[in-house]
Amino acid sequence: MADWEFEELPASLVEQEPTQRDQFNNDDVELAEALVREVIQNSTDAPAGAGAVKVRFAIRSLGQNQTQQLGSLFANLRPHLQVCGVDASAIDQASVRVLVIEDFNTRGLTGNPEALDGENFHNFWRRHGKSGKGGKQGGRWGLGKLVFSTSSQIRSFFGLTLRSGDAAPLFMGQAVLSNHVFGGKRRAAHGFWFGARGIDRLQHPVSDAGTVQAMRALLGIARTTETGLSIAIPYPNQDITEQSIIGGVVRNYYFPILAGRLVVEVGSVLIDDKTFHKVAAATSSGGGAAGARIPLGFVEEVSNRLGATPPVNAQGAINGNGLAVSNFVEADIASMKSAFAAHKLLHVRVPVRLKPKAGGDANSFIDLFLKPLPDGEKPFALFVRGAITVPGENRYFSGTHAYGAMVASDGDIVDFLGDAENPAHTAWNANAEKLSQRWRSPAQTLRHVRYALRDLYSLVAERVEQEDRDALVDFFSLADKARSVQGPKKRVKVVVPVLPKRAKAISIQSRKGGFTIAPGPGASAWTYPKTVDVRVAYDIVRGDGFKAHSRLDFDLNEGELEIELKNADVTPVRSNKLRLLVASPDFGLTVSGFDENRDLLVDARTV
Amino acid sequence: MMQLRRLNEEGILQFGDWIAGGASGALPLHLLTSPETSAPLGAAIIAEKFVFKDRYEFGKYLNTLLASLEPASLARDRGLWTALALLWFDQLCPPDGNGHRKPEKEYRYILSRDFRHYYRQLVRSAWQTVHQHGEDARLFLLASREEDDRLGRHGDILEQLGSRQFLVGSRRTIAEASRLYCDPVTGRPRRGVTGGKNTGGSVRRLAAVMQQFDLTFDSENMASGSLLALLPKEFAKWKSAPKAAAAKGVVTAAAAQP
Numbered sequence: 050m051a052d053w054e055f056e057e058l059p060a061s062l063v064e065q066e067p068t069q070r071d072q073f074n075n076d077d078v079e080l081a082e083a084l085v086r087e088v089i090q091n092s093t094d095a096p097a098g099a100g101a102v103k104v105r106f107a108i109r110s111l112g113q114n115q116t117q118q119l120g121s122l123f124a125n126l127r128p129h130l131q132v133c134g135v136d137a138s139a140i141d142q143a144s145v146r147v148l149v150i151e152d153f154n155t156r157g158l159t160g161n162p163e164a165l166d167g168e169n170f171h172n173f174w175r176r177h178g179k180s181g182k183g184g185k186q187g188g189r190w191g192l193g194k195l196v197f198s199t200s201s202q203i204r205s206f207f208g209l210t211l212r213s214g215d216a217a218p219l220f221m222g223q224a225v226l227s228n229h230v231f232g233g234k235r236r237a238a239h240g241f242w243f244g245a246r247g248i249d250r251l252q253h254p255v256s257d258a259g260t261v262q263a264m265r266a267l268l269g270i271a272r273t274t275e276t277g278l279s280i281a282i283p284y285p286n287q288d289i290t291e292q293s294i295i296g297g298v299v300r301n302y303y304f305p306i307l308a309g310r311l312v313v314e315v316g317s318v319l320i321d322d323k324t325f326h327k328v329a330a331a332t333s334s335g336g337g338a339a340g341a342r343i344p345l346g347f348v349e350e351v352s353n354r355l356g357a358t359p360p361v362n363a364q365g366a367i368n369g370n371g372l373a374v375s376n377f378v379e380a381d382i383a384s385m386k387s388a389f390a391a392h393k394l395l396h397v398r399v400p401v402r403l404k405p406k407a408g409g410d411a412n413s414f415i416d417l418f419l420k421p422l423p424d425g426e427k428p429f430a431l432f433v434r435g436a437i438t439v440p441g442e443n444r445y446f447s448g449t450h451a452y453g454a455m456v457a458s459d460g461d462i463v464d465f466l467g468d469a470e471n472p473a474h475t476a477w478n479a480n481a482e483k484l485s486q487r488w489r490s491p492a493q494t495l496r497h498v499r500y501a502l503r504d505l506y507s508l509v510a511e512r513v514e515q516e517d518r519d520a521l522v523d524f525f526s527l528a529d530k531a532r533s534v535q536g537p538k539k540r541v542k543v544v545v546p547v548l549p550k551r552a553k554a555i556s557i558q559s560r561k562g563g564f565t566i567a568p569g570p571g572a573s574a575w576t577y578p579k580t581v582d583v584r585v586a587y588d589i590v591r592g593d594g595f596k597a598h599s600r601l602d603f604d605l606n607e608g609e610l611e612i613e614l615k616n617a618d619v620t621p622v623r624s625n626k627l628r629l630l631v632a633s634p635d636f637g638l639t640v641s642g643f644d645e646n647r648d649l650l651v652d653a654r655t656v
Numbered sequence: 657m658m659q660l661r662r663l664n665e666e667g668i669l670q671f672g673d674w675i676a677g678g679a680s681g682a683l684p685l686h687l688l689t690s691p692e693t694s695a696p697l698g699a700a701i702i703a704e705k706f707v708f709k710d711r712y713e714f715g716k717y718l719n720t721l722l723a724s725l726e727p728a729s730l731a732r733d734r735g736l737w738t739a740l741a742l743l744w745f746d747q748l749c750p751p752d753g754n755g756h757r758k759p760e761k762e763y764r765y766i767l768s769r770d771f772r773h774y775y776r777q778l779v780r781s782a783w784q785t786v787h788q789h790g791e792d793a794r795l796f797l798l799a800s801r802e803e804d805d806r807l808g809r810h811g812d813i814l815e816q817l818g819s820r821q822f823l824v825g826s827r828r829t830i831a832e833a834s835r836l837y838c839d840p841v842t843g844r845p846r847r848g849v850t851g852g853k854n855t856g857g858s859v860r861r862l863a864a865v866m867q868q869f870d871l872t873f874d875s876e877n878m879a880s881g882s883l884l885a886l887l888p889k890e891f892a893k894w895k896s897a898p899k900a901a902a903a904k905g906v907v908t909a910a911a912a913q914p
Contacts, residue, residue, distance in 0.1 A: 479676045479677060479678060480678050480758070480759070492676065492677040492678050493677065495676075496673060496676060496677060587868040588868065588871055589867045589868055589870070589871060590867065590870050590871050592867075594868075597864065597867070599853060599854070599861070599864060600854070601854065601856050601861060601890055602864075602865075602868075644888055646869065646872065646873075646886050647865075647868045647869065647871075647872070648868070648871050648872055
């Protein structure tokens with residue numbers, strides 16, 4: 050029977066903690082966004098054929114029986130969570146969620162699952178901080194998979210993979226906690242949910258059809274015979290919702306989606322090249338990863354030109370002095386300037402000479418796209434490596450008055466820039482260790498690649514003169530006398546319909562050091578029993594007090610506050626959230642013992 | 657000695673490129689003198705290339721050096737702060753025995769326009785904190801241990817409080833925080849005050865609790881010590897520690913009297 054186990058650490062081994070979680074949940078990248086970026090990048094790294102890669106995200110709420118069934122899977126994990134200080138209360142909630150992420154038209158975790166062969170299965174399950182990826186692939190650091198355990202409130206996830214030629218899928222689970230002492234023995238941070246052990250005590254995935262089918266049904270995994278990888282994250286972080294995932298997809302993967310290389314399904318929403326505009330328009334946050342609004346028309350125009358032969362090719366690689374007049378014949382400069390002045394999309398291919406330490410120099414290239422800014426719009430830059438947008442590089446196009454895109458799609462330049470990328474794939478670093486290990490003069494090459502788009506802009510835009518008849522209209526405008534005789538606009542009387550006032554069912558009353566929740570007039574119309582969720586936090590001037598709450602402010606689970614109940618039962622959900630099961634209209638909840646120097650924020654609503 | 661000039665956009669760009677390229681080779685000090693990359697300040701200010709023992713000393717020197725300039729316009733003078741970072745780059749990012757440097761993020765040296773990063777510029781932050789908080793700036797600028805002091809150290813306390821303008825801009829709050837967290841004898845922050853967001857009584861928690869107090873108290877106008885008295889029990893270990901140390905300091909001082 051498969052279950053959780055954490056390896057015993059020999060006393061001689063140095064303890065190494067998985068401390069890199071903040072790289073996937075910080076000011077620059079939020080967790081849902083990091084999850085989307087990592088998942089899709091992994092999937093696009095392993096395409097099975099020429100068609101578009103499809104990634105499916107689904108959040109499933111489990112029924113009562115399934116909730117219990119899922120909870121029982123973690124009975125042996127719970128004490129380890131406790132020792133590591135991980136809050137396991139999510140397991141005991143009445144209703145729980147599972148996030149399922151699956152990719153299709155991909156190869157799955159290839160390699161021998163029963164050997165340390167450096168292949169994908171080995172890298173995904175058994176390596177931390179080390180990646181087998183390189184070349185055109187997106188990953189490099191071997192840290193991206195940490196986002197899966199980080200996304201679970203109990204730091205755990207399951208994975209099912211099916212590879213070409215497999216008789217049955219392989220199923221395994223992993224928990225990433227911290228090094229800890231359990232049962233009097235030092236234990237590793239990584240624990241596995243697995244079936245049996247093999248040579249060298251290696252944990253083998255479960256392939257028994259009955260168990261796999263039961264887990265597939267419980268977790269809501271859709272994969273049947275298609276190759277690829279399915280991940281199930283139980284008790285996902287509260288911030289991960291279908292909306293936050295859709296926002297992450299729209300902001301980060303607009304380029305491969307519009308180019309027809311990627312299809313994403315989030316719940317019932319399909320995001321492909323045909324539906325993208327509609328989905329993006331309905332997404333509340335239309336901003337890009339760097340905060341700028343994405344001009345989708347420009348991105349689509351660039352996507353459509355990707356396969357085409359560029360009308361202009363720069364002469365000679367840019368490694369020496371960057372992109373300059375000397376890289377073009379005079380006629381090309383003239384044609385680029387006139388095309389730019391005519392608001393046409395410029396497409397220029399620029400050769401880059403790469404110098405790998407192993408082997409001879411490699412000739413590669415980047416594609417640059419440039420278009421003048423439409424009236425009233427803000428500048429926008431797109432830096433793309435393979436399928437990944439690299440938003441942190443946008444600053445190298447700042448101060449311009451145009452839309453620009455730098456697309457690196459050729460294998461060698463994708464390989465080079467991949468080595469320069471940070472773990473979250475948001476920027477390139479000229480001092481990256483992998484870069485200096487594998488390439489000669491990488492800083493200079495990276496600098497010229499970064500500035501190529503800006504250099505091209507300087508070449509074609511610096512002497513463009515345009516007539517703008519309205520440029521000084523604010524300074525020299527003339528009053529329109531015709532308007533002054535029109536008189537004030539007539540007011541239209543709006544009749545506001547009188548709506549019956551809705552009777553409040555819940556009354557929140559302040560009291561010294563706490564609050565009371567009592568029934569309002571509307572409570573008599575309720576059907577009992579009724580569930581009411583109560584959230585409490587200390588208020589703040591700016592921002593959401595509930596989100597800013599820390600268990601150090603107070604913890605409703607810890608008995609430090611006094612709770613009085615009348616005709617109701619209470620279950621703690623989080624340190625600042627209670628679930629009230631109300632039995633009759635004459636109910637009441639009083640909580641006291643809060644810090645009287647701080648204002649209390651209370652929210653109560655029916656579930 | 658060098659007459660101070662501010663870098664222009666071209667100078668800042670070239671300095672940034674030099675950092676992005678690994679800051680290898682000679683310092684591009686010519687950017688500070690060439691008219692193509694820098695411009696004179698309104699006043700003639702001569703900077704001495706002193707070696708500073710810590711960031712607090714550095715901050716005090718900068719306040720003396722720049723005393724003739726208007727502080728309000730000075731605070732956002734990107735060209736000046738970047739020029740000063742270049743001038744003291746050897747101390748902000750010293751080369752190792754082999755002459756190699758490991759520069760940190762560009763915003764440590766070039767004053768960023770991004771509100772998320774501007775307070776992280778190493779020269780401006782030293783000047784700003786001493787300018788606003790005088791001796792209490794030691795909370796931000798000194799390490800817990802003398803051997804950890806260096807000019808290129810931004811420090812966790814500054815990182816955690818620096819982005820919260822309502823805190824870092826309040827003299828009273830920072831004076832109280834300094835009383836709470838600093839050793840009254842050494843003036844240095846005690847070990848362990850930074851902690852994480854889940855560490856009770858940490859600096860980060862102080863920022864969170866002050867945000868809550870901000871709704872009901874005008875901390876800027878409260879009497880000395882009142883704010884500390886309000887802090888919840890998670891801060892108890894820091895509140896009691898300074899008293900003990902201060903008492904010890906008084907006894908020692910009294911004992912030293914003839």
